[in-house]
Amino acid sequence: MSRTEAMPATMAAPGLFALVAQGVMLSAGWRRLALAYGAGAVGALAMPPFGALPALVVALCVAVWLLDGATTGRGRWQTLRKAGLIGWAWGFGYLTAGLWWLGSAFLVEADEFAWALPLGVIGLPAVLGLFYGVGFALARLVWSPGAGRIFALAFGLSTCEWLRGHLFTGFPWNTLGMALGQNLWLMQSAAGIGLYGLTLLAVLVAAAPATFATGATLRARLGPSLAAGFVLAAMAFHGLTRLPEGPDATVPGIRLRLVQPNLNQDVKFRPENRADILDRYIELSDRAAAPDRSGLTDVTHVIWPESAFPFLIQRDPDALARIAAALPPGKHLITGAARADTPPEVGRPHFFNSILTLAAGPKLGDTYDKVHLVPFGEYLPAFLDASLRALHIRQFVAVPGGFTPGDRAHQRILSVPGLPPIAATICYEAIFPGAIVPEASPNGPPPVPGLILNLTNDAWFGDTPGPRQHFAQARLRAVEEGLPLVRDANTGISAVVDAHGRITASLPLGVEGVLDADLPVRLEQRTVYARFGDAPFWLLLGLTLLLAIAARRRVA
Incomplete structure (x- = not known):
C-alpha cells in the first residue's frame, strides 16, 4: 500500500488548512515524532495557569492527523506500534512542558539532588508518556475516517488518563480534563461526571x-x-444555571484564620531554625487580618500548613506549652506536622506526615495521617529501596526510613471541636478525584463531611506554574464533592472555596500573611459524582467506544 493510499478517503477539503493536515499525515521518522512532541508541548498551555483551550485544539488536531498517517502496509501490529510511538512522543511533549517546574525541588538541596534533576524533568515525563502511547494505540484500534475517529481518540486518551491516575500509585496531574476544569462555568459539570468525564468531553x-x-x-x-x-x-449554560446568584451561606459560629508564613524550603526544614519558625507561626496567628480586629478574639480555629515544624512537636513539651499559651480558651489549632509512633511489635518509630489538632491545655486532639505518599519525595518504593540506600540515595524529606502511609482501609474523617466532620488531605492527595472522602471507617460508614481540608507545602516549587496547578486541581474537588475547600499552603495559594468552586477568600503565591474567613456550607444534596464516583464516566466512555466501533463498521 502506498502512502497516498494510506490517507483517509475524506482528504478532499481545499485550502491551506488541508495542506497543513496533509503535511502532518505524510510526516515520517524523526520529523513525525518531533511534530508529535511539539504538539503535546503546545497542549500544555491549556492547563492552569494559562488556560488556553485553543492550544489543546491545536495539539489534538495534530494528534488526529498523525494517527491518520499511522497506517502501514505491514499489518495491524505495525500500525498500532507506530500509533503507540506517536502517542508516547505526544505525551512526552505534553508532560515535559507541563511539569518542568518539578526541577525546582531538585535544587532546594542541590548538593544532594541536582544530579537527579534530568530524571524528574525528562525521565518522569518520558515514562508517563507510555500511557499516551497506550491511549493512541487504543484509538487506532477503532480508527475510521471522518468524525468516527474523534470518538476513537476520546476513548483512547480518556482511558489512558484514567490509567495514569490509578496505576503505580497514580499521578493524575494535569489530566486533560483540567482544560475545562479551571473555568467556573465549565467546571460545574464535574459535579456529575468528575474529572475523567471532563477529560472525555x-x-x-x-x-x-x-x-x-x-x-x-x-x-x-x-x-x-x-x-x-x-x-x-451546553456546559457553560448548565454551569451558569447551577451557580447561585448570591454567595453560599456560611456555617454559624465558625471563623477561620489561615496562616501563610511563606517560609523558604531551604530554611523550613533546618532544625536550628526551630525556635524562629515557631515564633513566626505564633506571631502571625495573633496578627489580625483586618485593622478593625485584634488578635485571636474573632476567630475560632487557626490553621497552619503542612509540615509546619522541623521537629516532632508532639514530643516537645516546651513547644506545645508555648502554642497552648498562645491559644485562648475555646480556640483550636489545626496544623500539619510530622509525628512518630512506635508500635510495640516493631520497636522502632514509624514516622507519619500528619495533621494534628491542639487546644489550650495543651491538649492533643484527633489526628490524620497522610495515606497517599509521594514516591521518592516521602518514601522510596520497596522494589528500589535497598539498591538506592546502598548508593546513599534518600527521599527528599529526610525522615529515617521514610514516611509510613496512613491506613487506607481505615482512613477516617478528622474530628475537630466546633467544626463539621473534615475530609482531610495533605499536599497532593487533593489531586485524586474520588479519593477525598473515605469509604471505610473502623466504626462503620464515615459521617458525611462538611468540608475538605487541604494542608500543603508548595515551597519546593517556587513561583512556577506548579503551585497554581495544584490549587486548581484541589478547587475542582470542591465541585465534584459538593463540599467547601479550606486550603492552607506555606507559600500559597491559601484559600477558602465554596461548594460551587467559587473562591471566597485567598492569599496569593509568595506572600506572608493571614486570611480570616467564614466557612461556607456544604451542598444540601450530595452531588452525582459524590454518590456514584466514576460510574457516569464509564457510561460515557462505553458510549464513546460504541460510536467509534459503529463508525468503523460503516466504512469497513
Whole structure:
C-alpha cells in the first residue's frame, strides 16, 4: 500500500488548512515524532495557569492527523506500534512542558539532588508518556475516517488518563480534563461526571476541528466543530444555571484564620531554625487580618500548613506549652506536622506526615495521617529501596526510613471541636478525584463531611506554574464533592472555596500573611459524582467506544 493510499478517503477539503493536515499525515521518522512532541508541548498551555483551550485544539488536531498517517502496509501490529510511538512522543511533549517546574525541588538541596534533576524533568515525563502511547494505540484500534475517529481518540486518551491516575500509585496531574476544569462555568459539570468525564468531553471538543481539514463535504468538515461548540455552550449554560446568584451561606459560629508564613524550603526544614519558625507561626496567628480586629478574639480555629515544624512537636513539651499559651480558651489549632509512633511489635518509630489538632491545655486532639505518599519525595518504593540506600540515595524529606502511609482501609474523617466532620488531605492527595472522602471507617460508614481540608507545602516549587496547578486541581474537588475547600499552603495559594468552586477568600503565591474567613456550607444534596464516583464516566466512555466501533463498521 502506498502512502497516498494510506490517507483517509475524506482528504478532499481545499485550502491551506488541508495542506497543513496533509503535511502532518505524510510526516515520517524523526520529523513525525518531533511534530508529535511539539504538539503535546503546545497542549500544555491549556492547563492552569494559562488556560488556553485553543492550544489543546491545536495539539489534538495534530494528534488526529498523525494517527491518520499511522497506517502501514505491514499489518495491524505495525500500525498500532507506530500509533503507540506517536502517542508516547505526544505525551512526552505534553508532560515535559507541563511539569518542568518539578526541577525546582531538585535544587532546594542541590548538593544532594541536582544530579537527579534530568530524571524528574525528562525521565518522569518520558515514562508517563507510555500511557499516551497506550491511549493512541487504543484509538487506532477503532480508527475510521471522518468524525468516527474523534470518538476513537476520546476513548483512547480518556482511558489512558484514567490509567495514569490509578496505576503505580497514580499521578493524575494535569489530566486533560483540567482544560475545562479551571473555568467556573465549565467546571460545574464535574459535579456529575468528575474529572475523567471532563477529560472525555475535552478531547471530543478539542479534536473535533481536525475534520475541517479532511472532510469531503461541507457537512463533514463543519459538523463535528459545530457539535463541539454546542457541547461547550451546553456546559457553560448548565454551569451558569447551577451557580447561585448570591454567595453560599456560611456555617454559624465558625471563623477561620489561615496562616501563610511563606517560609523558604531551604530554611523550613533546618532544625536550628526551630525556635524562629515557631515564633513566626505564633506571631502571625495573633496578627489580625483586618485593622478593625485584634488578635485571636474573632476567630475560632487557626490553621497552619503542612509540615509546619522541623521537629516532632508532639514530643516537645516546651513547644506545645508555648502554642497552648498562645491559644485562648475555646480556640483550636489545626496544623500539619510530622509525628512518630512506635508500635510495640516493631520497636522502632514509624514516622507519619500528619495533621494534628491542639487546644489550650495543651491538649492533643484527633489526628490524620497522610495515606497517599509521594514516591521518592516521602518514601522510596520497596522494589528500589535497598539498591538506592546502598548508593546513599534518600527521599527528599529526610525522615529515617521514610514516611509510613496512613491506613487506607481505615482512613477516617478528622474530628475537630466546633467544626463539621473534615475530609482531610495533605499536599497532593487533593489531586485524586474520588479519593477525598473515605469509604471505610473502623466504626462503620464515615459521617458525611462538611468540608475538605487541604494542608500543603508548595515551597519546593517556587513561583512556577506548579503551585497554581495544584490549587486548581484541589478547587475542582470542591465541585465534584459538593463540599467547601479550606486550603492552607506555606507559600500559597491559601484559600477558602465554596461548594460551587467559587473562591471566597485567598492569599496569593509568595506572600506572608493571614486570611480570616467564614466557612461556607456544604451542598444540601450530595452531588452525582459524590454518590456514584466514576460510574457516569464509564457510561460515557462505553458510549464513546460504541460510536467509534459503529463508525468503523460503516466504512469497513
